[in-house]
Amino acid sequence: MSQLEIKDLHVSIGENAIVKGFSLTINSGEVHAIMGPNGTGKSTLAKAVAGHPDYTITRGDVLLDGQSILAMQPDERARAGLFLAFQYPSEIPGVSIANFLRAAVQARMAEGEELDATGYYKRLYSKMDLLKIDRKFTSRAINDGFSGGEKKRCEILQMAMLEPKFSLMDETDSGLDIDALRIVAEGVNAMRGGALGILMITHYQRLLDYIIPDHVHVMWDGRIVKSGDKSLALELEAKGYDWVKKELAKA
């Protein structure tokens, strides 16, 4: 059983404070959704937790199983079990998915331990089948010339292969048509429960029709202003974000 605890987190980009006192605890097996209008700091939160160098954490802490990860490099955080599914995955020409994933899997093994290539490919292909990814894909360069849907499926494939403790999924539904969304959702649902905790960031409710969250949080101006179960998402969908704004004004 693992726990990711975000405590009173404040994040700035340059001079601008974006995340202002965000707190949330996620346990293994849980799926949390964070919803909110554009510009409330959802993506900033995800990147800051993953350790992106452009973001400065000015206050608060992020604990993974009770240990602060703020002093860790992005790759150390990743190997400790944090996975960020990017909203805009980078294109990396010339580096094939197979080689890249192999290097990433190898990086998680002890020094001197050799990767079992046969086992690796067997596992890779089964995950690819699940995500309906053509096997030819493995020889293509990472995200290079991929469609939006291909990029997102490639993210989920990596998540499946790297078996993180917690996955931060940043607008995984953006750029997906309904068919691609369904495939991605199936991939995620196959992984949920058990040892994986998920934080889903989304602007729209529709993703939550496919990946049903245990908890829904509304983020506004850098922090959570409302929490509930999946019905909150539906309410939000029906009433719009202005509703939250008015609620806040009242308070």
Add this chain to the structure above:
Amino acid sequence: MTNLTETILPEAPDATENPVAGIDQTKGDFQYKVDYEFDAGTGLSEDTVRYISSVKKEAPWILEFRLKALKIFFDKPMPTHWATKDLENINFDKIRYYLSQGQKPKRTWEEVPDDIKRTFERLGIPEQERKFLAGVEAQFDSEAAYSNIKEIVAKQGVIFANSTEALREHPEIFRKFFGKVIPTGDNKFSALNSAVFSGGSFIYVPKGVKVAQPLQAYFRINAENFGQFERTLIIADEGAELTYMEGCTAPKFSTSTLHSAVVELVALKGAKIQYITVQNWANNVFNLVTKRGVAHENATIKWIDCNIGSRLTMKYPGVVLKGRKARGEVISIALANDGQHQDTGAKMIHAADETTSNIVAKSISVGQGRSTYRGVVHIPKHLKGCKNNTECDALLINTNSRTDTYPAITVRGEANSVQHEASVSKVSAEQIFYMQQRGLTEAQAMSLSVNGFINDLASQFPMEYSVELKRLIDLEMEGSVG
């Protein structure tokens, strides 16, 4: 590196083999004691050239050729009106132009003196020879210490010899082409090479013979203040095929070393020559090399040129497309790190109808390193159906990395097409973060990106070389981030 002075047996020079009086082999400020059996001393004069020619017991025409070249060398100015001023830092008076233990290479590794052998063993040459080569020549300073060709290849009539031997034993084959592809006066350094050349490979592949495994030469500079001037001439007769690979290294000295080779290729009708170089000279080496091939009808010449080491490399492998439907190709990879300038490129001279040429050049500049691409594509009047495609991409790693691109294209006539494209890119911080997020260290991420950049070219190398290339690039990229 092993110090040579301790190991070479101090034999007394044979009077007949060392006939040039008046050369003081100890003059100059070189650091090693004269333990080489043959040493032309420091500095360059007519006496130096006569000395080299006499120890090699050359025919009079060769000495004449050398002396004429020497005069051209002295007369020609440095090409600094277009090239880097760093060339002015070469002090020709402080260089040693000929050092050897003897002129006859050994045919088996057992016969090679231990310490020279140890050097090559450490470089993995004998092992590579056993595994995948048709023949090897291993040059140590001025002469080959070892030269051998697999019997099965020799039986097909393939000649694989050093320049001295070949000009002596097969003048009827080699004299016809020697100095014809690259005339002595082509440039200052081709003239220098023509005056003092020693070593290098002379290869003849008879009609229709396809040499399945590569022939390899390995060039090793061991002495300080030394100039290595090997001369290579490869002739593939009609329909013949050959892959030739060369590697080079030198220990790092505080003073500069000069490597100035001339390589001439002749691909007769329908022949194919592939010439692969992995250059990893130490950072004190001026590497100024002239390489050109002539491709006759339907012939193909392909240069795969990879430059990682040296202080300054100036090298633009060329193909003269002399026969109809000849093909020329240059694949160039350059990596310039701190204190290095890789000034590389290609020349494609179209001289017949329907000839095609292709240039792909990729350079990586790290730290304060500077990479320069220079290219020439020339299509003269009244040719039809000629095509050139050139692509240059530069990758800049650090804020102060530098790259320059200077292609020169001349096209006459309307029936030809030329396309040139160049771009500059960097490894973006987002790419690195993305890979770090998957658990790779920053250095691993950088290495993957850089190898990805050259991946399509590296895959054209024979497997063993592409693994070596990747390893060398990883070494160079160490500490380049952050």
Add this chain to the structure above:
Amino acid sequence: MSAVTQSTATHPADFTSERFAAHVGNRQDLPTWWLEIKKAAWNQYLALPLPVRTDERWRYSNIKEIDLAGFVLPGQPAPHIPHLPEFPRTAELTFSNRQIAHRSALPPELAAQGVIFAPLDEALREHGDLVRGYFQKHPVILGSDKFVALNTAFCSTGALLYVPRGVEVALPFVVEHTLAGDHMATFPHTLVILEDQAKATLVEFFASTETTTAHFVSGVNDLHAGAGAHLSYIGVQNWSDATQAFQSNSIAAGRDARIFSLNLHLGGRQARHESQSRLLAPGAHSEMLALTVAHGTQEFDQRTLQTHAAPHTSSNLLYKNVLLDQARTIFSGLIVVDADAQKTDAYQSNHNLMLSNAAEENSHPGFEIQANDVRCSHGATTARIDPEQQFYLEARGITPSLAHELLVFGFFEEVLNKLTDDHLHAALTNFIQTKFKS
């Protein structure tokens, strides 16, 4: 190394110190500083050699054909003055044989706002400090040092266009230079100064009255765009086929300035055009365009420089050449990105359309880049009319000759359609079509 090739007529008799003294002697009404600048330039001209083969900036140029002998400064105005096709304009200045031939009044509202559009000599008398602050302030680095010095020594025609801060002028200003008579020389020099947030377009036209008279021309333009200014320069050159023309243009762009230049090259025996864009502050953008129609034995020699001296600057160059007969073209362009100029976007393309088997193009695109976070690319192509495209048009029932023409004008149009002024676009298209068809 080939020996230094140098014309025997380094300082031909006709540009003599006496002649220079006479030229300056006639201008004693002009400011002293101006006459001093001219004297210094004359001495510089004498000291400088003619271009030499070993100078990379003159690579490919037929420098042995450069010949200054026998040229004189004209005395009489031309009997006939060629013009560009009509298009709406703000004001115009026409020079014929180094004399003012026509001048339209500046609209009073612009004059009231402080806009100045005056012949060079008048500008020197009335706005001397303004001219002094901007005259020849760009470095001369593309090779024509000697010809630029000669221009400074002898220039008297050309214009000053000054647009004060925040003033936007929609319609173009027009300056025309005409030369008549055999072995005449001219040295036009135009300054355009746009203060911050100003906007203006200058169209300059250079032409001979006849097609076969020999002329010698050395022209210089100094253009400056202040912060946020929008400066457009359009040059149309239609000298006689026996003219040697050397034109050197420089534009500097301040913060967020947009500069646009388009040059049409049609005339000349040997026409060299040097053009530099200097992006001096963040946000500056330069668009550099040129279209050349080379015929007969003409040589067009174009040298360009895009200097990115500040971060977040961008430039885009597109030079297209059409080659007929035995014509030669040279394109040599360089993008320079300074060490601190991160986030530069710089592009350069040179496309050559070969319409003859005896024509020759030389293309030498280049860059020197010292910053890593940049996007730079260049491309050069040489091709003839695509037979597939030709066939496609013919298959639609278009005659081969019309199809050919459509494709050639299609090739031009990529450059011309960057003009946002529709009337100007139509006028230039019309002019180039007339020229091309003859």
